[in-house]
Amino acid sequence: MKMKGWLLAGAALVASAAWAVDGTEYRAAVLRVDVPNRPLPISRLDVPPEDLGFAGATLGTADNATTGSFMGQKFTTETVIATPETAEAEMQKLVDAGIWWIVVMADADTTVKLADIAGDRALVLNAAATDDTLRAEGCRANLLHTAPSDAMLTDALAQYLVWKKWDEWFLIEGSHPEDKALAEAYRRAATKFGAKIVEERVFEDTGGARRSDSGTVQVQGQMPAFTQRAPAHDVVLAADRSDVFAVHLPYHTWEPRPVVGSAGLTPESWHPSHEAWGATQFQTRFERQAGRPAQDEDYQVWMALRVLGEAATRTQGGDFAAIHDFVLSDGFDLAAFKGQKLTFRDWDGQLRQPILLAYDKVVVSVSPQAEFLHQVSQLDTLGIDRPETQCKK
């Protein structure tokens, strides 16, 4: 019954002048670069699922295929796991196989290297790295970002804190370079939206196991002491990309203040509790297929593949050049359960998107906050705007 329906639909399409069954097959790939022996997260709830990102790819491909069944288009997605050592060879293989839509989940440095291998033969979509450098000096003409940038994430949180009049921040940053970069993004956001960082401290990563049977005993003594004697502040802001200390801050701070940033209220592209704007449909579709809630990376990979699907639908049989041009044109927009159309910034390839501010159970707010206006798109109040960009691609 179902197959028959589709076939008949296809026949009707052939008959209608408005429709062409183009028979195109769109091949995409998701290349995930896993770093071996990475320290375990503090919380066992944060252990990444084995199919992180790939589950988003499965759903994105299925969604594209359903639409494609009405268009005579096929969608396939190859998934590849690499290490930092094998990533470049794997990328070369994909490009040599003629795949020109490659979603990458890797750190910033690796992502740039992979984009350079792809060159003008493939479009690379960054679905994991939030580093601002990738949208600035590390930007590439063939590199688009469905992952939000650190500047967008930190601006999103800053807007809410300023709206809440919690504008005196106690910033605690980790000791790794990526923590420093995130802290720098928060400093930039504070300046941009008029918040004041009243105190800064660095939480040194002294190594050792993240967890032990008697772990909480030490934490309960350590964290209050670490946050003691700070000037008056509204929030404790954690910049801890490395997951060394932030999740231990809530309920352990010297002063009774909310924790925001890398723990407590966190800015994210996706959250399993998000239900507005039809998001429930994504959640239930994803969970039924993957058997677990969707994470940011799953959503970002799903978007990267839906961009291809949307462009294939609109260009009706478009090749690499046609799809590439369309995605970056004014005619492109993506609906992705955020209440408004998502488009790419032409100056750095970043996908504009609202950011969810969530804690463990619910989405608390969604930025941009309504009070922050912009002459072009309110979404450009988040992240690096055209006049500020350092991208010279």
Place this chain on the structure above:
Amino acid sequence: MRPAQFGILLASVAFAAGPALAEKIFVSNEKGNTVTVLDGASHEVIHTIEGMQRPRGITASPDGKHVYVCASDDNLVRVYDAETYEELPSLPSGPDPELFVLHPSGNPLYIANEDDNIVTVVDVETRQVLAEVPVGVEPEGMGVSPDGKIVVNTSETTNMAHMIDTETYEIVANVLVDSRPRFAQYTPDGKFLLVSAEIGGTVSVIDTATNEIVKKIGFEVPGVLPEALQPVGVRVTADGAKAYVALGPANRVAVVDLGTLEVTDYLLVGQRVWQLAFSPDGKLLYTTNGNSNDISIIDVATDKVLKSVQVGEQPWGVVAVP
């Protein structure tokens, strides 16, 4: 609006419209888990129906005797006696029903199942599922041609209007529209189909003879962010002269001249205006305003917003019965 002016307008409407004694308005309250019943003449709340989860789409039988409600989180269609509010046996709906449309004859009911990419066809008398038609991703809007031969489903992620033959349950055509199509409404003569695209920000006008889009109507309101202009509910006057388009978070209803296909006016209503319904005589238009928990009442002859009435929490859909 000043109170004195308000009173006069209200009086004149009640007089001019002259609705039948039993006329009632049913409003589904998505968050309130209730249906609010208002008197069609006084526009006062006269009853609240409880006992359903996440009611969204709402419609009535052509004779006005039965009210059907998509109880999305109950995964069924609840049926109520419009006179006594007694709950009648429910209809199977498939999972997460959001919107539906009744065949002009009053049977069957065509239901969009968002989670399953299908349209479920249900006989409202035998309460049997007659067919499940596979459509695009996240089916949402449902419309039916005036002659009852074609039922239209819009799929929000596939971005198409799927034309389904009501005899064979086969898709006979697909029309690509803008992003996130929410609602499908035929003109009374069946010559055109209007499809709203919430994220795309347009209403596509489709010529039903050729299944080609003859125009995409855009919207522009000074002082309102373009991304807030999100068309959702659409209704067409019985004479086919005008269409009304609910613009969601823009808090406005656009008036479209169907002769020129141009927007002639924007009417300020409540917050997050979602769905629309005419009074049985077609003289009034009711809007559900999800974020201000009220309905707005518009005079169709003058395109003036007459008043708003508080209903339940997050009103979603509305239907009026004689």
